[in-house]
Amino acid sequence: MRITLIYVGSTSDKFYLEAACEYEKRIGAFGDFKSVCIKEERLENESSQALIEKALSLEEQRIKAAIPKGSAVVCMCIEGKELSSEGLAKYIDDCGGKGISSICFIIGSSHGISQSLKAVSSLKLSMSQMTFPHMLARVMLTEQIYRAFTIINGKNYHK
Amino acid sequence: MRITLIYVGSTSDKFYLEAACEYEKRIGAFGDFKSVCIKEERLENESSQALIEKALSLEEQRIKAAIPKGSAVVCMCIEGKELSSEGLAKYIDDCGGKGISSICFIIGSSHGISQSLKAVSSLKLSMSQMTFPHMLARVMLTEQIYRAFTIINGKNYHK
Numbered sequence: 001m002r003i004t005l006i007y008v009g010s011t012s013d014k015f016y017l018e019a020a021c022e023y024e025k026r027i028g029a030f031g032d033f034k035s036v037c038i039k040e041e042r043l044e045n046e047s048s049q050a051l052i053e054k055a056l057s058l059e060e061q062r063i064k065a066a067i068p069k070g071s072a073v074v075c076m077c078i079e080g081k082e083l084s085s086e087g088l089a090k091y092i093d094d095c096g097g098k099g100i101s102s103i104c105f106i107i108g109s110s111h112g113i114s115q116s117l118k119a120v121s122s123l124k125l126s127m128s129q130m131t132f133p134h135m136l137a138r139v140m141l142t143e144q145i146y147r148a149f150t151i152i153n154g155k156n157y158h159k
Numbered sequence: 160m161r162i163t164l165i166y167v168g169s170t171s172d173k174f175y176l177e178a179a180c181e182y183e184k185r186i187g188a189f190g191d192f193k194s195v196c197i198k199e200e201r202l203e204n205e206s207s208q209a210l211i212e213k214a215l216s217l218e219e220q221r222i223k224a225a226i227p228k229g230s231a232v233v234c235m236c237i238e239g240k241e242l243s244s245e246g247l248a249k250y251i252d253d254c255g256g257k258g259i260s261s262i263c264f265i266i267g268s269s270h271g272i273s274q275s276l277k278a279v280s281s282l283k284l285s286m287s288q289m290t291f292p293h294m295l296a297r298v299m300l301t302e303q304i305y306r307a308f309t310i311i312n313g314k315n316y317h318k
Contacts (some may be wrong), residue, residue: 003299015181019295022174045315085290120276128287130303132243140299149262158206158290 001031001092002102003145006066006083007112008059008109009040011135023142030149035142038062040109056114063117066087071104072122075113076141078131080124085158088144089151090121107134160190160251161261162304165225167218167268170294177310180300186264194301198202199222199268215273222265222276231281232261234272235300237290239283248310250282264300266293 011017014092020035025034028119039062041055067073072095083091095103101104104123106113127140170176179194198221200214226232231254242250254262258315265272265280269292277283288301309316 013178014303015177015180018174019172019178022172067299082288088289125290129241130247130286130299131306132299132302136299138304140289140291140295143291147290 001028001096002041002068002071003031003033003092004008004066004068004071004102004104005033005035005107005138005142005145006104007035007039007107007138007151008038009133009134010037013135015045015136020142023139023146026146027149030146030153033145035138036066036124038066039074043111053114056108056111060114060117062065063113066102067106070100071102072100072125073117073120073122074105074125074142075118076105076127076137077109077113077118077124078129081127082126082128085144085147086151089148090124091144092148093152100135105145107137107141110134111139114159160205160255161187161227161230162190162192162251162267163225163227163230163263164192164194164297164301165197165222165263166194166266166293166297167197167222168293169196172294175294175298178298179301182298182305185305186301189305189312192304194297195225195297196315197225202270211270212273213249215267215270216275218268219273219276222272224265226259226263226265229259231259232276232279233262233264233282233284234274234276234277234280235264235266235286235296236283237285237288239284240284241287244303245310246307247284250305251304251307252311266296269293283295 041058147158200217202214
């Protein structure tokens, strides 16, 4: 299984980078993992809804260009479906069972992901009803993908 | 408001320590925050339910000794109530309104928190239906407490 994680906006927080790297390295034992950073559109704090949507639309174009062909697309959003760790493992395993060999997870900017991209995704996924900084969400999701592979492969990690 | 975060078991992962420290420092601008590490009972991977319960009971004694008197106790557990970030802010703010000046959050070991401690808590709180390593849960919770204070104080952080 090939997993791609596309996230919008970089971070200067070293601890997030190191934590994400650690789980990316571990996922490598189970599958082909790649993370792709997409440039975030700059917005003022009090931007209008129209400006926010324009920024999301520009980010959508860059995200779409980075999605590997034939991927099942999973958009991370707070209104998405909440799955347990076992539920995410089942989703990934089921994709494999259907002959899908590439899954692409997308974490948007602090303003989220465009409605049109969410509309065409295979799954809208929520990790929490709480709002987390998107770089912490990246660490959380990378850990969950690693955890999913340990569940699928019966490894001693998940409790 | 005085906030205490009791967590069971330490970590050698530097990135988790650094991330938790960063949010602890930021919370300091709003209230008195203290985190307390409780020794985790060692258990083999295939321990019986009886041995797990004994360990949880020993950890409970240490946790109880560390809870500041008069605190509202919040136990983190996957079956708890899911709140949004605004919901957690409201809970903290409401405690203040009721004259409660100390809230104590508890993150158990990888086996969780004893049933008897959960039974006497003011709130059982879940951040996700997913299972996270407890040191990542500590970072997530510390960030949410910081976020709650920025919401209560109308600061420009939460989106």
